[in-house]
Amino acid sequence: MKKYLSIFLVFVLVSGFVYGLEIVAPKGPPSVPLIKLTEDNPNYKLSLYTDILTEVIPEFMKADEKIYVMPTNVMAKFYNKNVNLKILNVTSSGMLYILSNSNKIKTISDLKNDKIYVPAPGSSPDIVTRYYLKKKGINVDIKYSSSPEIAKLFIAGKIQNCVLPEPYASKAIFMNKKAKRILNFKEGWKNIAGTDQIPQVGLVAKVSYIEANKKEIDKFLMDYKKAVNWVNNNPKIAAKLASKKLGISEKIIELSIPKMNLISLQSKQAYKVLKNYFNILNEDNKKVIGGKIPDEKIIYK
Template identity: 30%
Template sequence: MKKITFLISFAFAVIASGFSQKIGVLKGPSGIPSAYLMEHFSADYKLFSGANFLLPGLIKGEVDIAFLPPNVAAKAYNAGGGAVVMAGVCGNGMVSLVTKDSSVKNLADLKGREIFVAGQGATPDFMMRYILKQNGISFDGASDNVRLSYSLPAAEIAPALILGKIQYAVLPEPFSTLACEKDSAVFRAVDFQAEFKTLSGLESFPMTVIAVNSGFAKSQPEKVRKFLERYKEAQEWTLSNPGEAGVLVEKFQLGLNRQVVEKAIPECAFVFETGESARRGVESLLLVFMEFDPSSVGGKLPDGGFYFE
């Protein structure tokens, strides 16, 4: 009888500690703060190498809370009958155009150049197109205009730049930091966040959001709020302790080595925004996606039901 009572008490303790939550974590920069969570917050963590692998489980409820690009979460909401909601923004823009060409001082200097972009149809791609278009620079592939290339996998772009196989690259963190660290001749010629601020008046654009299975959000709103509190704590610790964060990222095999993590954290634009400010930022980014490919966000801006309160 005592054994049964102990097991029941233990089960309730586990549930209270958060173990019943199934958390989907993407390997790479967006997963860096999750290393602290994995060390200190009991939950069922599932690691994924890409959003396309994580999303089906989130929609089905096999994952309760996850980290996704804003457009992926919006498309899942619009096209999936509200299957996914957004609880907050946890990462802002961290994209740069990097090169060894010291003659590049502004966007106009890129005319006639071939620029390799990490991820066709992803935020770096659409933001590059948006910035060029707003500055009156064509990217139609003509020899005297900017030519955007998607022929290299994202992981191969930084090494190709360092080796001199390509001259210009659009990279998110930590790849731009990696390129600059490996070769002192590589520098950030265009800061996409600064360009976007000039064009929109907003400080930056979101890159990563905290997405929640809508059924879980409706049935367990307090657990979602508790997770948000823990995630904020994890992010603040990560920003203050980049070296220790790198050790944890390696420990939990999140796809980055500790030295790169330590160098990249100050450039990764981790933020924690909920409520109206998060919505404003997400909608500003989704409008950029819609300008070039409305289907990438499900054809429309998501309505108010997309935003967890």
């Protein structure tokens, strides 16, 4: 028995075996790198959620034993409520788009005085949209709904202009042949914010969990970066791998991956783009980030 135990311990040390790191992520294409990661290393456990408000936020307040994917402004809110957490990385540099199926709309300027549908009032897509259009001097009539409902109405041709994140944007373009992308916010952002990074989402964990699993988390972050590179370079294979778990067609995932701008930005680089983003959110509505801009201690280094 001792012999087998010794062999197992050697295997653990040599292979970098990790047990018990569980990641909680949204059921959508931004989680494809995590699906790849858990396929390659079954000792990483992945749980997928569909509703952050009911499935994640209450659990995060109580639990200390998991890594979570969530919007960065929600992380800031928790931090400003004295939740002892660290942002591990930023996982996308921008996945938000303005779409139109109108022949009259060719550029962003053509939206002036027109109607546009935007997800959730006060959400980061709403704030990013209003901030950008204000800086460009473009007045629009904003209507609100959820991303799934906006995509449904847009595909059916019942609305003409909308703001959608991926994968809804790719799905809308694929299913409505009149549809086109009017603006990639990532490209337009640099002119008004000084950077093309829109760090809306990332990985976060409680400090107690990080301290108890530091070596494992450091290895996980290295593995995650490799998984991101693999997904970006192999969208077709990645889509096939993730389709069943996400309940989304391979084609939509494949189309969406290049538009999601998947990254793994860490440490001071992450804080630099987050601070810029939080400044903009704070300027519009302090409540969105919990009342103030988090200091650099929010970042895991």
